[in-house]
Amino acid sequence: MIEAKSITKFFSVVNEKGLAEGLTAVLNVSLRIPDGKIVSLLGPSGCGKSTFLEILAGLQAPTDGEILIDGQRVLEPLPSTRKEMEDYKRRYRFISPLANGVFRDRPKHDIAMIFQDYAVFPWMTVIQNVVFALKLRNSPVGGERPDNRKRLTRKELYEKARYYLNQVGLGGVEYKYPSQLSGGMRQRLALARALSVEPKIILMDEPFAAVDALTREKLQDDLLRLWDETRKTSFPVIIVMVTHDVSEAVYLSDEVVVFSPGPGTIRNRIPIEVQRPRARTDPAVLEIQDRIFALFQYDLNQESEYSI
Numbered sequence: 001m002i003e004a005k006s007i008t009k010f011f012s013v014v015n016e017k018g019l020a021e022g023l024t025a026v027l028n029v030s031l032r033i034p035d036g037k038i039v040s041l042l043g044p045s046g047c048g049k050s051t052f053l054e055i056l057a058g059l060q061a062p063t064d065g066e067i068l069i070d071g072q073r074v075l076e077p078l079p080s081t082r083k084e085m086e087d088y089k090r091r092y093r094f095i096s097p098l099a100n101g102v103f104r105d106r107p108k109h110d111i112a113m114i115f116q117d118y119a120v121f122p123w124m125t126v127i128q129n130v131v132f133a134l135k136l137r138n139s140p141v142g143g144e145r146p147d148n149r150k151r152l153t154r155k156e157l158y159e160k161a162r163y164y165l166n167q168v169g170l171g172g173v174e175y176k177y178p179s180q181l182s183g184g185m186r187q188r189l190a191l192a193r194a195l196s197v198e199p200k201i202i203l204m205d206e207p208f209a210a211v212d213a214l215t216r217e218k219l220q221d222d223l224l225r226l227w228d229e230t231r232k233t234s235f236p237v238i239i240v241m242v243t244h245d246v247s248e249a250v251y252l253s254d255e256v257v258v259f260s261p262g263p264g265t266i267r268n269r270i271p272i273e274v275q276r277p278r279a280r281t282d283p284a285v286l287e288i289q290d291r292i293f294a295l296f297q298y299d300l301n302q303e304s305e306y307s308i
C-alpha cells in the first residue's frame, strides 16, 4: 500500500522581474492506494502531477508531508536536531559527503518508473536495456537488495530479460537499438524493463502520450493483461499513472484522481467500479468520462476568466 500524507512541494523560482518567488507545485495531497490497484492522476499540464509522481518515487523530497510504502518512509528526512545529526553521521560514516546525498535519497522500495521521453537508453540494444535494469536491481547502491532477493547469474539475467521482452511482444528485436523501433515498441521496451525487476509499484508519467491513438489502445490493453498476470502470479502490482487523457484514465483505472492547477491539489477522486474487461463504449464508462470532462470544463473556464 502507498500512503501519501499531506504532501506539499514548494519551489523557489525567479519571476519575470528577476525576483525570487515561491511556487506551490503540490499542495496538501493525501492519497492511499491499496495493493493491486491502478490509479490515474489526471489533470491539465502544470498541476503538479509529475512532481507528485517523482515524490512518490523518492526522486524528489517533499517540502512537507511523507510517503509511506507498506508503512515505511520512502525518503529519510534530513536530520534536524543535534542528536539526529549525530546518528546520521554515525550511520553514514563510511560514505563520502558527496555520496551521502545520493545514499539518503535512494528509494528504498521496489519501484519502477516509466518516463514519457527518457524511457529507454538509446545507446543500448533492446536486451541490454532490460539487463541493465536487472543488474541495477542485482547490486543496488548501498548493497541492499529489496526483499533479500537472490542474486541472478549472467545467464539468468538474460533469460529473465528475454522472458519479459516476449511478454510485451518484443521477442524478435532483442539486438536492435531503440532508434530502430517505433514509438509504441519503445514504450513496450520501457514496460518490459519496468516489469522485469518485478517491482511492487510501477509509476508511469504519461507513458503513451507520444504514440498514435490505435497503438495507444493496444498498449493499454497489453498493460492491463500484464498487470492482471502479475496479480495471478507473484506480485500484485500497484500502477500509478499520470495522464491527461480522460478516456485512458477511466478505461484503465480503479480510481481516477483529478488534480486541479494553481496550486496543484486533488479536486476529485472518482472510483471506477466497472468490471474488467471493460468495453471502451460501455455506457457506464462513457458516463464517468462525461462527468470528468465536466469537471475539467469548470476548471478551464475559471482559468480563462483569470487570465483575460
Ligand SMILES: Nc1ncnc2c1ncn2[C@@H]1O[C@H](COP(=O)(O)OP(=O)(O)O)[C@@H](O)[C@H]1O
Pocket (backbone or CB within 6 Å): 011, 012, 013, 023, 024, 025, 043, 044, 045, 046, 047, 048, 049, 050, 051, 052, 264
Ligand atoms: N524543479 C522545478 N523548479 C521550479 N518549478 C518547478 C520545478 N518542477 C516543476 N515546477 C513547476 O511546478 C508546477 C507543476 O509541474 P509538474 O509537476 O511538471 O506539472 P504536470 O506534470 O502536472 O504538468 C509547474 O508550474 C512547474 O513549472
Ligand SMILES: [Mg+2]
Pocket (backbone or CB within 6 Å): 049, 050, 051, 205
Ligand atoms: Mg508532467
